[in-house]
Amino acid sequence: MPNSPMAPTVRRRRLGTTLRSFRNEAGLSLDQAAEAMGWAAPKLSKIENAVQGIKPGDLTELLKVYGVTDPDVGAVLETLRSDALKRGWWQAYSGIVQPAYADYISLESDAEQICVWTPLLVPGLLQTTAYARETIAGITTTRTPEEVAALAEVRMARQSVLTRPGTPLELWAIIHEAALHQRFAARPATMREQLRKLLDTAELPNVTVQIMPLSSTAHPGLEGGFSLTKFRSPLPNVVLLENAGSATYVEGDDAAPFDRAYERIRATALSVEDSLVRISELEEGLRQ
Incomplete structure (x- = not known):
């Protein structure tokens, strides 16, 4: 690297x-x-x-x-x-990881809790290697196969925050059901393995997964996905907004509306129990 x-x-x-x-x-x-x-x-x-x-x-x-x-x-x-001057593990990928992404990984490594709403993809902290490679390769227009593989490695390494000793990151992920209907022609087993990963990771006491059903009513998440990253006081919360080729950070008081929006998204989604049942049903359907 x-x-x-x-x-x-x-x-x-x-x-x-x-x-x-x-x-x-x-x-x-x-x-x-x-x-x-x-x-x-x-x-x-x-x-x-x-x-x-x-x-x-x-x-x-x-x-x-x-x-x-x-x-x-x-x-x-x-x-x-x-x-402030410590080198994070992600700096070994400095030729691959863009500065804005490196900043987010640093924030993620310091955070106490992350609340993420993803309407189109499974969140990176919950992805399998195969799913990460397929989606990174599909989204990017400039990366080589070697760079795609390296970015998938980074995504897998990020997941260590969920099992770090002492104070693992608390993750609350709300995923739109539409993201779970994605299929990969070259590797049909990818989504079934990904659904199984969601179920397995949701067993961790610090991980909560909810599904936004296809039949949901309107909610603030219709404007797009975001990650709300929370820290120990007095450090302000940070919201990450991503779109093609760029990332925007919202911090402090400006992040408060996203906290309120997340509560409404959470209330609109299926309950945690029903969400796991729905994931299980989808996973079972792909076995047939």
Whole structure:
């Protein structure tokens, strides 16, 4: 695999954004906060804009200036600070994984919970290798077979967050039933294996799967799929919106409407129990 370095900046950006939020909540200008720290204003500006890191002692003092005394908040931000320059496993694929995708994998690896709504595909964290290869190859217009295989490897490696020791990621996935009727002419067993993977993974205590039936009433998910990624406080939630060739991130207060939309989508979908029954029926039908 290509192994050129990638700048692991997403954690530093999130730390800077959170510190800026605390400064604004404290009612301090950039100059006032920098003066309280004995710094020049450009230094604090660079920290907030992820151009420069911050030392652990300085982080502690800066939080005091902002009146943030909760030790749990300090611990979360210190973890973000200390991990800012760590290389993630995905950086070994830097020639394959685009920067926006690398950013999302980094967010995914730090998240406590992800709520995903997918109207057309099985979510990546629940895919089989065969399904990943078939869908990546079908969607892409520029990737070589070797790159498709590498991207499928990345997708499988991402799934380790569901079984990581101590605090596995909590995943709530709502999938439109239409996605489960996809067929692959070159490898007919692909969807049956994928349905079995959904049933097996849904047995994990931290994974919940719901199906949006073909007969559902109108709901906010009709506007398109999205992933709502949630973190320990005070880090803001992040929503990923994807379309052909691009990704858009929505963060903080702007992510709140997606939380409300997800609740409505969840209420419209089949219950968890009925969803598993429906997946089982589809899987059984493909055995015949």
